[in-house]
Amino acid sequence: MSNAFRTLLSKEVKETLRDPKILIGIIIMPMITFGVMGFFMQLSFKSIKEAALKPRMLIIDNDLNTYSQFLISTLKSNTNATLKIFNRTALSNGLKFAEDHNYPIIMVIPENFTQNVTLGLQAKIELYTLFKRLSLSEGSAASMPRALISYLNSYLVDKKLKSLAPNIDTKIFLSPIKTVNFSIIKGRIVNVPPESVVNIITSQSLTMPITVLMVLVFAMQISASSIAIEKEEKTLETLLTLPVSRLSILGSKLISSIIVAAIGSSVYLIGYTYYLGSFSSLSTIETSISAEKIGLTITPLGFTLLGISLFLAITSALVLSIVVAVYAEDVRSAQTLIGYLYFLIFIPSFALMLTDINSLPTPMKIILYIIPYTHPIIASKAALLEDYLTITYGIIYMAFFSLILLYIASRMFTTEKVITAKLSLRFKRKI
Amino acid sequence: MRSTSNLAVEVDNLKKYYGRIKALDGLNFKVYEREIYGLIGPNGAGKTTTLRIIATLLQPTSGHVYVFGHDVVEEAAEVRKIISYLPEEAGAYKNLSGLEYLHFMASFYSKSKDELKIMVEEAVKISGLNERLKDKVKTYSKGMKRRLLIARTLMVHPKLAILDEPTSGLDVIHAYYLRRIIKEYVKTYGVTVLLSSHNMLEVEYLCDRVALIHKGKLVLEGFPSELKSKYEASNLEEVFAKVTQIV
Ligand SMILES: Nc1ncnc2c1ncn2[C@@H]1O[C@H](COP(=O)(O)OP(=O)(O)O)[C@@H](O)[C@H]1O
């Protein structure tokens, strides 16, 4: 790296990072946004979990007999529930107390509960869920008593069956057929139900498009601003008469944008991971299955190819935004112009977040394949499936695209175009 | 590289079109080494266009320009090594301090740390901004910025300094300061200066020779005193008025 180039590069990075607009927009805002979002998510999930695991429950026992006692004692000994028990009282009394003392669940055990159970009639328990604040945690408060009742149900079934036929296996009697679930991934059979695989695919197929989207949007903003600010602040002409090659000026802008975009997107990703992490804290009881366990991993080769794919996508986006920003006279109009390019990123990101490219109709498929920023997203899935040919095609296409853009950009920078290019945005002012 | 005796700039039948707008229409002039040469003319005459072509920013539509024998199109990289250009409307990186800006600029011209230090020290002296150089450029007034930029242009001891309206838009105090600095500097280091101005008094004070440009053409060239006596005028402004009436 030549001296002049290093000087240019460090100036670019310094100018960008010292720019309050960029600092706030790219580093501070995402940190705050994701931090706050994640914090509230976690707070809300915590209260949901608490409501589910440690419910406050008001019980009106109108039965006062064997089975109501059994139910209450099981609740007391096996759960963290806070219980308030009223004997023989009207619902309206209980309701008033529950409202005043913040009990979201009222369980009413009717008068002849034990009698009905013993006689083999269907007994009833009434569960009332109070929505006072219309919050999610209120809704989940009933899950614990419901689980308990279903436990009591199977206990009673078991008892009844055993009394009729002592050798019978209650489990088999209740479900004579059991489904055993397998999934076949990359030709290997794994002992995992398809739903779990779907969960993993969903989280993976969300992560890559969002990552690509953020990195590209950042990088484009930064590189476009880096050229537009030179025009706005009237520093470009001086810069272009310095004894440095025009290509190193272009190169320093590209590389500094990559550096700053990398900083920006890692901040974003950290924030995003924290935010997603706040979701996963919800799944407490269900066993989570890791991607590694079922063989959905990326080999070093896949990783390398994916890296190249992402790198080319970033490079071409940077060059594209510089080429476009050359036509703007100030930072604001440059950002407006760049905004028109976002659809190139948003379309593949959102389209492929929810669907697979192969399941789309052919015209849509062709459009997506033409957009270069589709390819790193496809590549992320292909890398998991070890489909390296698909990634390679994408790489070749993006390399071709980048080279053309680089050629255009270097032509602009080595001729007077970089100074004289101008795009009239006058149609805007008419509105 | 053309063999030249003591020619700093040679402009040969220079034409420049911006699309269909004709900015320069066959311009010819020569600037000799160690000379302060001034282009004068009203707004839109083509001064900036001429200087931008000489500074390798724009390409001529036709014609040739040589700077110390180097073609500005074919040997642009060589030309950039020996010139220093002050654009008409120029800024400095606003998030850098004045001193950082000077360091940044000097690093492209200096071959060693010592040389860089000397250049920056010189610029500090030329600018006269003292302690304010430690502040960010965005806190500078227009006059201060122009002083910083002139200092930047001159500190590198170019063979040719190209100054486009060096004092336009400045108040009397700043303008006076800068004119004195430029004149003194040129005497000391013997650099060649090509400048443009629409301020006739400034040109008279600074320039050895002047060229009058009108509608992209050179209409008059000579020493200020010679021109004044030829047109029986007391200053260049009168000369200009008389000539443009004829043209
Ligand atoms: N980028 C440009 N695009 C189109 N026309 C231009 C451009 N720059 C200058 N011109 C035109 O060229 C002519 C000469 O301008 P210029 O060289 O700036 O004159 P001066 O510096 O003497 O005021 C003017 O008519 C001006 O409108």
Ligand SMILES: [Mg+2]
């Ligand atoms: Mg001008």
